[in-house]
Structure formats: structure tokens, C-alpha cells
Amino acid sequence: MTANPLDDPFYYLNNFQRVLAWLSQRYADVLSSEEQRFIEDFSALPRGSQGLLVRMVMRKGLRFRHGKLNYGEIGDIGSAVAPLLALGWVDEQAPLGLVELFEVLLKAEILSCLGHLIEQPKARKTEWLQALEGHFSQPQTFRDWCPQLEDRLYSLTVMPLCDRLRLLFFGNLYQDWSEFVLADLGIFTYETVEFSAESRGLRSRQDVDACLFLHDCQQRFEAGEALEEVVAQVNGLTLDNPWLERRRGKLLFQIGQHGERIGDFALALCIYRDCTYPGARLRMIRVLERIGEYALALELGETAAQAPQNAAEAQALFRIVPRLRRKLGGPPVPRSLAREVERLDLHLPRIDPTLSVEYHVQAHLHDDAAPVHYVENSLINSLFGLLCWPAIFAPLPGAFFHPFQRGPVDLLNEDFHERRAELFAACFAELDDGRYRQTILRRYAEKWGVQSPFVFWGALSGELLEQALDCLPPEHLRHWFLRLLLDIKANRAGMPDLIQFWPQRKAYRMIEVKGPGDRLQDNQLRWLEFCHEHQMPVAVCYVQWAEQGA
Structure with a gap:
């Protein structure tokens, strides 16, 4: 059985070292001399000092009270922080303004240090701050502010450098070190992609x-x-x-x-x-x-x-x-009439106000011989994502930068399909010879839970997939998939809310649901027009709530 990475108390340090090794191997020519020196000096630190620095880097804020740094695997904080102070990565003499001081002190400590200037001891911290701002104009060290407190304050000075390293690794600044923990916990699983130079x-x-x-x-x-x-x-x-x-x-x-x-x-x-x-x-x-x-x-x-x-x-x-x-005074231009869409008008009792109108329609139309599923955008996107998995996760240059990507970076670029045209053609060929069914079911089993920009794992079930593959003609799947590739950002949304299957006769119908006062949105209108163009069965269901007891 594979050991859980989180069983090691220094799991966070192992992840940080993994990033440094990755950057040293893949970005050596991009790293600045300061960043290279940091990596070298970090590797020479005692393990406890390494752990303490990483703990600070991964926590919020830049200032840390000695008394609140308590990590069993690190041991004595004073010993661990000494090399960091010597390197200048942590500063004990950083000047603090009054606002910054208030951020690191409790109310009782503020009274202890500045109580002689506070006229209303029972007021809020914000009120004290406003009252005291006129008394202090110059920043001071924590020790100068609070000589009577038996504590030390450490200010982290290398956070900008660590943010640059994080940027190099992730290619962005919105992902952070928690990605490793979420992956180690199994909350997020990512596709393994081969990285080229x-x-x-x-x-x-x-x-x-x-x-x-x-x-x-x-x-x-x-x-x-x-x-x-x-x-x-x-x-x-x-x-x-x-x-x-x-x-x-x-x-x-x-x-x-x-x-x-x-x-x-x-x-x-x-x-x-x-x-x-x-x-x-x-x-x-x-x-x-x-x-x-x-x-x-x-x-x-x-x-x-x-x-x-x-x-x-x-x-x-x-x-x-x-x-x-x-x-501009031109003649009126006659508008072409919109195609008529099959229309369902329902008057339904609102059984449960907490449930959406789509769920009410689903419950009303559902039958064992004609099951109805609330799928919205999830089903077609997921079928596409499962069939075309190799093309989506192809290790093309500029597509994948690090191991924590749920999809390629160029997913929404205009040339996304063009760059992978042969790979997508190979996937679509399975729609012609019937292999697509087994491929989709196999990937559903093999890739379950792996992050994807298209697959909605929580909305899928084996039963839904079986019914969809029984009832959706492959030529319809091809039309949907090609439309997705035309404009992924716009076309992976707006699909009808419900789908109804008739497994005995291998038929289906998609249903867009509109509650009282709702109107069709532009992307929904485009999908309805597309379905009509390719003779795909679709209806719009307009719901009015029936009066209770009527």
C-alpha cells in the first residue's frame, strides 16, 4: 500500500522542496541570481529552519508572533529562526506603523502597551486606532512599541521572492501551495501529462x-x-x-x-x-x-x-x-422569422419551493419507460471530454506547465482545435466505427474523478451514460462536439436543462425549461437553432405554477 504523503510531519516542506527541484531543473536559465542563491541557501539550512520558513510562507500575512509559532516537528522556534534571521529572510527589527501594530496585538496587549493614552478602555479596537493615530507618526520596532511584552515578532522578507517562484511553477498567482495538500488528500486528482522542454x-x-x-x-x-x-x-x-x-x-x-x-x-x-x-x-x-x-x-x-x-x-x-x-433613416429590414420550437405548457403545483422549476418538470415528466435527467451542460460536455481525452490532454508545447492543471492553458485560444486537428479527428473516427461507446465507458471508469475542463463527474452515473449512449445517435454527438470546438467558451454553456430517453426505441428529447417570467437567453437560442438545423429533437417547456388547492 502506498504511504500517504501527509503522514510525514514535514509534508509541506517536501512539497516546497519539490517545487524548488522542479524549478532548478526546468527554469535554471530563467531564474535570477537572487532566486538561484535562495534555492542554494535554503538547501543548506537545518531541517527545522527550512520547515519554519515554509510554514511562514504558506500562512497568511507577513508577521508572526514567536509565541504563536508552535510546531511539534520543528521543535524550538528560537533555534529554528536563528539561521533565517542571519540570512535576512526573517527580520526582528522591522518597523511597524500603528495600524500594523494593532494587527498583531490583542486588545489586552494594546491596553498593556498604550493604555495610558486610551480614554475609553471598553471601546473597540478600531475606535482606539482612530483616537491614537494622531499621537504617533513614526514607525517603531515591536520591541520599542511593547517593551513589557515577553514576545518577539518576526517579519517575513522573502515573500515577494517566494511569490515569483510560485508564479514560475504554476504560471499564475491564483494557485497556491494548498494545491499539493488537496492533491495529497485525494480531493483533487490531475491527469499525468508528459512535460517537454x-x-x-x-x-x-x-x-x-x-x-x-x-x-x-x-x-x-x-x-x-x-x-x-x-x-x-x-x-x-x-x-x-x-x-x-x-x-x-x-x-x-x-x-x-x-x-x-x-x-x-x-x-x-x-x-x-x-x-x-x-x-x-x-x-x-x-x-x-x-x-x-x-x-x-x-x-x-x-x-x-x-x-x-x-x-x-x-x-x-x-x-x-x-x-x-x-x-440612420434607412428602410425597415424585414426580419426572418425564428423557427418554431416544440412547446410544452405545464401548470404544476409547487410541491417544494426550495427545489428549482427544472426539478419540478423532471419529476412530472419522468417515467420508468421514459426517464428524465437534469443534465443542463453536463452531459454533452462530459461525453465530449471522455471521448476526446487524449486530444484535450495532449502534451503540446505551451499547453501544460505544471502537474496541477485541470486542462490545457490554450483551451480557449482560437487555434486550440487547429493545433490538435489530427488528434480530434482520430477521436471522432470512433463515432464512425462504433468504438466510441466502449471508449467513453472505459474512460469513465479509468479516469473517474480526474480534473477535466469538460467532465462533470458529480452529474454522471453509469445509468445515465448507458442510456445516453443507447439513445443519442453518433452523428448527433459529432455535431455537438464540433460545435463545442468552434467556440469552447461560448458553446459549452446554454444547452437544454433536461434530457428524456426512450431506451426501448432508442430515442431522446432535450427540454429547455422556463419558469414564470423567464426568457430564453442568447446562448440558449443559439443552441435551439443549432438543434433544429441538425434535426435534433428539442422542446421548450413553459411552466406556470398552479394554485394550491385549485
Whole structure:
């Protein structure tokens, strides 16, 4: 039986050392001299000192009271911290402002240290802080603030460096050290992917600095700094990394949307004009219409309609362009009638107000000979994810950077399918010769619980898969899967809520459910139109609640 990594009291240190070894092997040419020296010096530390530093790095905050550092595997904290103080990685003399002091002291300790200045001992800490701020203007060390307390305060100085190492390992700053523990506990399981020398998100020191700069710009934007300054700095960044270029585009797009929300349309237009992020062109057309520049909006809309970026843009332009023509005095353009959709009208008693309208419809329509499942986006996405697992997790350059990815980094890129065209073709070939059924069932068993951007493990069951594979024609699966690949971000949502099977005659029907007052959303309309185009049985069920006792 394999030993549980968490049985080792230094499990967290082992994980940190694993990261350092990974970086030394794969990013030696990218590491700065400071980072290389840190890795070398860390390896020479006593085990207890290594453990204490990692404990601090993995905890929240940068300041730690000696009395609250109590780890059995480390032992004496004073002995463990001494080498860290000598290296300057931990500082015992860091100056603290009054706000920082209040963050590390209890109320009783504040009274002990500053009680002679506090007029209302029963007030809250925030009230004390406001009252005392005028008394102190200069930071002091913890010992100077609180000479009577028999405790020491340690300030961590290497957190920015450790964050850079974390960035290099994960390729982002939203994943943290807890990923290792969650994997060790079996809460998350990840597909094992072979990493090549090209499998790096940050390929140079310039990439690291640029990524950190973009992260800083994102934080400054979210903190409310002047938008023009942030945009100018983001645009001034020189990049030759397509992955980072997409990150820049996404940040600019977010700033443009914020500009719209606050009414800064000039800024929004300036951003959208040069932004390559998907959706920027459509947002620009909408802004031009909003400020009354109908001619410019129409010109851009008609150009976009010749080659829409995706189905969502085509759908929006189908509404916008005729509207703009009318605003410019053009003749009314007759709209093509939407296809009629099979409609179900139900009056149902609301048996349980805590349950959704979809569950009420499911219970009403369900029959042993015609079972109904609440699947929404889960079933089709999962069938696609199981059949096309080898293509999705192919170890292409720039797709996988580290062992804790639930999918490839380029999943939402426009060339995701193109880069894997042969691999997807091989998967789809199984739909032609019938192998797909056994492949999907086998992967369901073999890959159970492994993280995937498509497979909804919690929504799947062996019974659901068997019924789906019995009743869904392979040509329909092919149509769905190809549509997913056309625009993964947009098309993996909006699918009908329910699916009903008739196993005896190998038939099915998808059902979109709308409660009182609900309307079909754009992505749902696109899916309904797609189903009609390919003669897939689908209905829209409109529900009204019946009066109780009527």
C-alpha cells in the first residue's frame, strides 16, 4: 500500500522542496541570481529552519508572533529562526506603523502597551486606532512599541521572492501551495501529462517580469487607480509571448468594460479599437451606437457581419445592424422569422419551493419507460471530454506547465482545435466505427474523478451514460462536439436543462425549461437553432405554477 504523503510531519516542506527541484531543473536559465542563491541557501539550512520558513510562507500575512509559532516537528522556534534571521529572510527589527501594530496585538496587549493614552478602555479596537493615530507618526520596532511584552515578532522578507517562484511553477498567482495538500488528500486528482522542454509558460526573465507587471496593473486597476495611467502602462509593455499577450488583451478588455460602466466611452473606444481579445469589436460597435455615432457603428457592424468572430457575434449583429440602419433613416429590414420550437405548457403545483422549476418538470415528466435527467451542460460536455481525452490532454508545447492543471492553458485560444486537428479527428473516427461507446465507458471508469475542463463527474452515473449512449445517435454527438470546438467558451454553456430517453426505441428529447417570467437567453437560442438545423429533437417547456388547492 502506498504511504500517504501527509503522514510525514514535514509534508509541506517536501512539497516546497519539490517545487524548488522542479524549478532548478526546468527554469535554471530563467531564474535570477537572487532566486538561484535562495534555492542554494535554503538547501543548506537545518531541517527545522527550512520547515519554519515554509510554514511562514504558506500562512497568511507577513508577521508572526514567536509565541504563536508552535510546531511539534520543528521543535524550538528560537533555534529554528536563528539561521533565517542571519540570512535576512526573517527580520526582528522591522518597523511597524500603528495600524500594523494593532494587527498583531490583542486588545489586552494594546491596553498593556498604550493604555495610558486610551480614554475609553471598553471601546473597540478600531475606535482606539482612530483616537491614537494622531499621537504617533513614526514607525517603531515591536520591541520599542511593547517593551513589557515577553514576545518577539518576526517579519517575513522573502515573500515577494517566494511569490515569483510560485508564479514560475504554476504560471499564475491564483494557485497556491494548498494545491499539493488537496492533491495529497485525494480531493483533487490531475491527469499525468508528459512535460517537454518547451512546456513552459514563462520562457525568459522578461516574461517573468512582464507577468508580474501585468498582475500589478490588474491589482492597481481593481484598486481604483486612474484608468488612463494603467492603460498606458499596459500598452507600453513589450511582449513576444502569445500567452502573455492574451493576458494583456483580457486585462484591457476588462478595463474597457469598466469604462463603459462608468460612462467613460472615450476610454472604452480607445481600448476596443486596438484590442484583439474576443468580443472587443462587438463592444466597440455597441459603444459607438450608445454615443450616437450610428454611421461609424454601422460601417464597422457591416464589416464584422461579413466575417463574424463567432456565433455570438453573428447573433448580436443580426439585431444591431438593422437597428442602426433604421436609426440612420434607412428602410425597415424585414426580419426572418425564428423557427418554431416544440412547446410544452405545464401548470404544476409547487410541491417544494426550495427545489428549482427544472426539478419540478423532471419529476412530472419522468417515467420508468421514459426517464428524465437534469443534465443542463453536463452531459454533452462530459461525453465530449471522455471521448476526446487524449486530444484535450495532449502534451503540446505551451499547453501544460505544471502537474496541477485541470486542462490545457490554450483551451480557449482560437487555434486550440487547429493545433490538435489530427488528434480530434482520430477521436471522432470512433463515432464512425462504433468504438466510441466502449471508449467513453472505459474512460469513465479509468479516469473517474480526474480534473477535466469538460467532465462533470458529480452529474454522471453509469445509468445515465448507458442510456445516453443507447439513445443519442453518433452523428448527433459529432455535431455537438464540433460545435463545442468552434467556440469552447461560448458553446459549452446554454444547452437544454433536461434530457428524456426512450431506451426501448432508442430515442431522446432535450427540454429547455422556463419558469414564470423567464426568457430564453442568447446562448440558449443559439443552441435551439443549432438543434433544429441538425434535426435534433428539442422542446421548450413553459411552466406556470398552479394554485394550491385549485
